[in-house]
Each structure stands twice: as structure tokens, then as C-alpha cells.
Amino acid sequence: MSLAINQTALEIGEAEGKIGQLENGISTHKNALARYLKIIYENDQKNLTEVILNNDSLSAFFSDLDGIRTTQDKLTVSVSEMKRLKSDISVQKEELEDKKFDMERLKKLQEIEKRTVDGNKKQKDGVLKETNGKETKFQELVKKSQKDIAAIRDQIGYLIQNGVSAEEAVKYGQLAAIRVGIRPAFLIAILEIESGLGRNVGTGNWMDDMYNCYLRLGKSSRAETEKNAFLAIIGKLGLNADTVKVSREPNYGCGGALGPAQFLPSTWLAYEEEVARLTGHNPPNPWSIEDAFMASASKLVKGGAASKDKAGETAAAKAYISGNPKCTKTICNSYARMVLQKAVAIEQNL
Structure with a gap:
């Protein structure tokens, strides 16, 4: 995980460097633009008679006209180039925000990984202590506790923190x-990760942490989409939008995710009909554990998890975090790897 974080840090540095170069380019063109405008303005102050009299010959006069025309052409090129650079900066800044968001999630994945390792060690140490270090008894106890709910509890600490019991x-x-x-x-591994x-599950407000957040990032269309979806969900359930809790705005990106599945409102609406069909709950509730688990399961099926093999589940995990089952970004690879590792640990106790 440290390597993944270091790689993302390098990518952030590169993105910041590109933005700096583009900003320098804009500054250069701004200076050139000012010079061209000054030349054009000064020439505009002269009438035709004055221009002719200031030149010793017709050839000099036409040379002056060519110079003015060239300056105007340069002005046009400079304006076009500035527009292109501004567009490039916008793209680079968006990519930079994405990378910073990925960095935030990678650091959280690192924390999850450490907690999992510590939990596994604690569980094994406890069993060894109970059996006085005798390997035979240890193996017997491990076999006996395959379906031990306490072992599951050790594997899903984050879900439990968010109100889902083992x-x-x-x-x-x-189910x-x-x-x-x-x-x-x-499925349980995905929801645990x-x-x-989403350490900020259920501690945010839709207006501050979702709608206004997207507006601050200049994503007004996304803000309206999520707001309308959220209000539609709340309206169907007869809830008060101002008292319902959503995920809080993280260091990078926006909050607004709903319930245990951590679906954004627009994503929940996309799966609402399928969840209603599978659970019989109409409308389904994203804060209901049963409905949330069913929504996540439906999304994972769409990503390829029905194959029940490593390739399919890797693709499904990548699609779950990024929307793209073929995602090759560091965060996608790290997330998928951790989910599959967590699934192995959980399955041993199911």
C-alpha cells in the first residue's frame, strides 16, 4: 500500500507541474496580448493621411499596413492559444482533484489494512493462548469456530461502527x-471496506456536504443531479431532508452518500427498481440494512461478480469504486486487492 501511495504522490506532483507550466504559458500570452493590443490601439489613433505622410514611400506605407495585419493575426493566434491553455488547465485541475481524492482513499485503505492485520494477529494470539500454544488443540478450535460469529465480528469492525451488527x-x-x-x-467484504x-458515514447534511460542495467545485450540473435524486428518494420515503444524515464531505471530493451501501443519490435511484423487485420493499430505503445490502449485491452482479472467480470479482470491485471494471488506476487495483483479501478472511468464518 505504501508503494501505491508513493506512486499517487508522484502523479500528483506531475499534475501540479503540468498546471504550473500551463499557467506560465497563459502568463506569457497575456503579456504578448497586451503588447499587440497596445500596437493596434496606437495605430487606430492615426488617420489614413497621417499614416501616408509618416512614410517616405508607398512601399513603406504598405509595409506598415502589413505590419498592422501581422499584429492582428498574432493577436488572434494569442487569444486562441490562451483559450486552449485555459481548457487544458481545467482538465489538469480536474485530474489533480481526482488524484488527491484517490490519495485520500489510499491512505484510508492503508489504515484498514493495518487494522485488519492487527485484528487477525489478535484473534490468532487469543486462540493460541486459549490452547496453551498446543498446535493440535489450536487446529481443532479453528475448525470448530468456522461459523463463529465472534470471528466475523472481528472482520467487520467498520460495519459494526456504522450500526450493522455481525x-x-x-x-x-x-440473503x-x-x-x-x-x-x-x-459482498460483506465490499461493504466493510x-x-x-466512508469514515464519515451518517455525519453530514445533504445541503452542506453534497450540494454546496459540488457547487464549490464548479460542478453545478452534478450538484443539481444529486440534489434532485436525493429529494426524490426522501420524498418517496416521507422523510425530512434536513434531518436525514448522509456522508460528510471528505478532504477531497464531496459527501452525500446514503446508508451502509454508500451510494450517491443518483446511483441509488438507478438501482431502486431492482432492489424493490428483489426485496419487495417499494420504495426501498437506502438506510435499511437489508435494502442497502441488496443494492450493493445488484451493483456487484452488474460489475461481473456472478462469475464468483478472481477475475470477475476483481472487475466488480473496480467497477464498484470507479464505475469502470477495467480501471487500471492505483486506487482501483489496491481497492480490489484488499476486498478480495477481506473476502477470504470472512469466508473462513461463514
């Missing part, structure tokens, strides 16, 4: 996964 995770995880045809352990990433 019993509920197992119950609704198996949703079996219904759509994916591995329950994979998402809960770890």
Missing part, C-alpha cells in the same frame, strides 16, 4: 448474495 451482516449478506448469485463473503473508506 449477525445482521451475515444474515443480510447471505442478498444468494438472491443475486454472488459470494456472500465478497466501503464503511472503512
Whole structure:
């Protein structure tokens, strides 16, 4: 994970360097633009008679006219180039924001990874202590506790922090996964990692952490889309928009994700009909554990998790975090790897 973070840090540095170069280019063109405008302005102050009299010959006069025409052409080119540079800067800044957001998530994944390792060590140490270090008894106890809910509890600390008990995770995880045809352990692993990433689950307000956040980032269209979707969901459920909690705005990006599945409002609406069909809840509720698990399961099926193999689940995990099952970004690879590792640990206890 440290390598992934270092790589992303390098990419952020490169993006910042490109933005600096583009800004220098704009500054250069601004200076040139000022010079060209000054020349054109000064020539505009002269009438034709004055221009002719200031030249010793007709050839000099026409040379002056050519100079003015050339200056005007340069002005046009400079304006076009500035527009292009500004467009490039806009793209680079958006990419930079994405990379900073990825960095934030990678750091959280690193925390999750450390917590998982520490939890596994604690669990094994506890078992060894109970068996006085005797390998035979250790193996017997491990086998005996394959379905031990306490072991599951150790694996889903973030879900539990967000109000989902181990019993509920197992119950609704198996129910949703079996219904759509994916591995329950994979579904629970996704939701656990998402809960770890969305450390601000249920502590934000839709107006401040979602709508106004997108406006601050200059994404007015996205702001309106998510606002309208959120209000539509709230309206169907008969809830008060100002008291319902969503994820809080993180250091980079915006909040507004709903419930255990951490779907943005527009994403939830896209799966609402399918969740209603599978659960019989109409309308489904993103804050309901059962509905949230079913929504996540439906999204994972769409990403390829029904294959129940490494390739399909890797693609599904990448699609879950990025929308692209073929994503090659560092955050996608790290996320998919961690989800599959978590699924292995959970499946041992299901």
C-alpha cells in the first residue's frame, strides 16, 4: 500500500507541474496580448493621411499596413492559444482533484489494512493462548469456530461502527448474495471496506456536504443531479431532508452518500427498481440494512461478480469504486486487492 501511495504522490506532483507550466504559458500570452493590443490601439489613433505622410514611400506605407495585419493575426493566434491553455488547465485541475481524492482513499485503505492485520494477529494470539500454544488443540478450535460469529465480528469492525451488527451482516449478506448469485463473503467484504473508506458515514447534511460542495467545485450540473435524486428518494420515503444524515464531505471530493451501501443519490435511484423487485420493499430505503445490502449485491452482479472467480470479482470491485471494471488506476487495483483479501478472511468464518 505504501508503494501505491508513493506512486499517487508522484502523479500528483506531475499534475501540479503540468498546471504550473500551463499557467506560465497563459502568463506569457497575456503579456504578448497586451503588447499587440497596445500596437493596434496606437495605430487606430492615426488617420489614413497621417499614416501616408509618416512614410517616405508607398512601399513603406504598405509595409506598415502589413505590419498592422501581422499584429492582428498574432493577436488572434494569442487569444486562441490562451483559450486552449485555459481548457487544458481545467482538465489538469480536474485530474489533480481526482488524484488527491484517490490519495485520500489510499491512505484510508492503508489504515484498514493495518487494522485488519492487527485484528487477525489478535484473534490468532487469543486462540493460541486459549490452547496453551498446543498446535493440535489450536487446529481443532479453528475448525470448530468456522461459523463463529465472534470471528466475523472481528472482520467487520467498520460495519459494526456504522450500526450493522455481525449477525445482521451475515444474515443480510447471505440473503442478498444468494438472491443475486454472488459470494456472500465478497459482498460483506465490499461493504466493510466501503464503511472503512466512508469514515464519515451518517455525519453530514445533504445541503452542506453534497450540494454546496459540488457547487464549490464548479460542478453545478452534478450538484443539481444529486440534489434532485436525493429529494426524490426522501420524498418517496416521507422523510425530512434536513434531518436525514448522509456522508460528510471528505478532504477531497464531496459527501452525500446514503446508508451502509454508500451510494450517491443518483446511483441509488438507478438501482431502486431492482432492489424493490428483489426485496419487495417499494420504495426501498437506502438506510435499511437489508435494502442497502441488496443494492450493493445488484451493483456487484452488474460489475461481473456472478462469475464468483478472481477475475470477475476483481472487475466488480473496480467497477464498484470507479464505475469502470477495467480501471487500471492505483486506487482501483489496491481497492480490489484488499476486498478480495477481506473476502477470504470472512469466508473462513461463514
